[in-house]
Amino acid sequence: MSGDNGKGADVDVVIIGGGAAGIAAARRLQAIRLDLSILLLEAGDRLGGRAWTVRLPGAADVALDLGCGWLHGARTNAWTDIAEEVGLTVDRTPAPWSGGRRLQQNDAETQAAQEAIGAFFERLDSHEGDDADLAAVLEPGNEWNGQIRAIGTYITGAELERSSVVDYNRYDPGPGPDWRVRQGYGTLISVYGRPVPARLGVEVSRIDHRHAGRIGIETNQGVLSARAVLVTVSTNMLAAEKIAFDPPLPEKTQAAARLPLGLADKLFLGLAHPEALPPDTHMLGSISRGATGTYQLRPLGAPVVEAYFGGDLAHDLEREGGEAAFSFAADELAGQFGADIRKELSLAAISAWAAAPHIGGSYSYAEPGASDLRAVLAAPHDERIFFAGEACSRSRYSTAHGAYDTGVAAADRIAASFSRKA
Numbered sequence: 483m484s485g486d487n488g489k490g491a492d493v494d495v496v497i498i499g500g501g502a503a504g505i506a507a508a509r510r511l512q513a514i515r516l517d518l519s520i521l522l523l524e525a526g527d528r529l530g531g532r533a534w535t536v537r538l539p540g541a542a543d544v545a546l547d548l549g550c551g552w553l554h555g556a557r558t559n560a561w562t563d564i565a566e567e568v569g570l571t572v573d574r575t576p577a578p579w580s581g582g583r584r585l586q587q588n589d590a591e592t593q594a595a596q597e598a599i600g601a602f603f604e605r606l607d608s609h610e611g612d613d614a615d616l617a618a619v620l621e622p623g624n625e626w627n628g629q630i631r632a633i634g635t636y637i638t639g640a641e642l643e644r645s646s647v648v649d650y651n652r653y654d655p656g657p658g659p660d661w662r663v664r665q666g667y668g669t670l671i672s673v674y675g676r677p678v679p680a681r682l683g684v685e686v687s688r689i690d691h692r693h694a695g696r697i698g699i700e701t702n703q704g705v706l707s708a709r710a711v712l713v714t715v716s717t718n719m720l721a722a723e724k725i726a727f728d729p730p731l732p733e734k735t736q737a738a739a740r741l742p743l744g745l746a747d748k749l750f751l752g753l754a755h756p757e758a759l760p761p762d763t764h765m766l767g768s769i770s771r772g773a774t775g776t777y778q779l780r781p782l783g784a785p786v787v788e789a790y791f792g793g794d795l796a797h798d799l800e801r802e803g804g805e806a807a808f809s810f811a812a813d814e815l816a817g818q819f820g821a822d823i824r825k826e827l828s829l830a831a832i833s834a835w836a837a838a839p840h841i842g843g844s845y846s847y848a849e850p851g852a853s854d855l856r857a858v859l860a861a862p863h864d865e866r867i868f869f870a871g872e873a874c875s876r877s878r879y880s881t882a883h884g885a886y887d888t889g890v891a892a893a894d895r896i897a898a899s900f901s902r903k904a
């Protein structure tokens with residue numbers, strides 16, 4: 483329990499979910515409506531949700547982000563300023579996709595692959611007409627389709643066939659480069675959540691909004707009531723009806739089902755001798771296979787390799803377990819640096835977002851034709867049940883700052899609804 487206001491059985495606003503969106507909403511309400519009592523309920527045992535920083539075993543000063551890591555669109559990303567406000571360090575080393583150091587860059591094959599990738603994204607940008615899946619934009623038979631497929635899985639967490647071109651084209655994280663928080667993005671979001679009255683380990687199972695006036699909120703720790711509820715849980719949780727609405731809200735469940743979470747998982751490999759690999763350098767496991775990892779060697783100089791797996795490969799490796807993921811990554815690193823690199827490597831930390839009980843995946847994508855459902859998901863119901871979370875953002879979906887923005891927008895709507903009722 484953190485910052486609990488002690489009572490909490492009957493409050494003005496209950497916020498369900500202590501990730502980026504729930505915390506942003508709570509902080510906003512605290513700032514603009516001191517008169518309202520709020521309580522955040524989080525099913526897990528920590529704040530942050532998909533923002534989660536762990537420490538490198540034996541090196542407490544090395545932060546490893548198992549979830550979000552990059553401050554995308556850093557100049558207009560709300561978390562950039564918050565990081566500085568709370569005394570954390572924003573590191574401005576360029577990301578590999580915007581001028582950062584890359585291992586493979588000068589040979590003819592890499593150049594040819596880059597051209598094919600560039601052409602694919604140009605075709606995507608200029609796509610007109612009805613929505614389609616991303617695979618429809620592939621050039622049949624192009625020898626670099628494997629690498630394009632791999633990149634697609636890192637972006638959406640799903641194979642190209644599953645996700646929408648229109649939704650992809652609406653994605654806009656905002657201007658600016660991508661930066662990192664030295665102490666971890668997860669640290670940042672949980673630190674920002676500290677002043678919020680919150681209860682951890684409280685899983686909401688049912689929202690009873692049958693009656694005018696107070697809304698009943700059933701949890702594993704008893705029943706609460708509130709005048710307004712903000713739901714920020716992931717689309718996979720909503721689609722699986724882990725929270726029952728009474729009366730049901732089928733438009734929300736159906737929208738969530740067509741905005742499922744893709745899967746991306748991270749594996750951190752410890753390095754016995756950091757100097758064995760260059761610092762802050764990017765490497766692709768394979769430039770031709772679709773099922774390949776993307777690797778950040780020694781991020782921020784740390785003695786680790788950060789491996790990133792997306793889509794079907796991430797599902798397979800998560801199912802097979804840590805050793806399988808470790809040996810997959812070690813093979814790809816050995817392919818580049820020789821077999822001796824294996825002796826340097828150990829398993830330091832690994833995520834399993836599909837299996838995370840209250841989350842169930844990494845970030846939302848839209849099925850073809852489903853992009854407009856983000857607005858359906860975000861719309862308040864009856865001016866009493868509000869929704870926020872990354873999937874509710876039209877253009878910053880799948881990001882932690884998009885989640886933040888939807889939390890603030892929901893808080894403003896909640897405040898306005900109380901002003902109208904007053």
Ligand SMILES: Cc1cc2nc3c(=O)[nH]c(=O)nc-3n(C[C@H](O)[C@H](O)[C@H](O)COP(=O)(O)OP(=O)(O)OC[C@H]3O[C@@H](n4cnc5c(N)ncnc54)[C@H](O)[C@@H]3O)c2cc1C
Binds near residue numbers: 500524687845
């Ligand atoms: C591997 C990975 C890499 C990523 N990389 C980046 C990146 O570099 N940059 C970026 O901006 N974003 C990235 N993201 C995405 C980003 O982490 C998410 O978009 C964002 O954190 C989602 O925040 P949210 O508040 O919408 O949802 P969540 O963080 O999922 O918060 C919802 C909370 O609700 C809780 N909850 C669920 N059910 C219940 C219930 N019944 N009762 C009570 N509580 C419940 C959950 O435990 C959770 O804490 C990444 C994500 C992953 C997994």
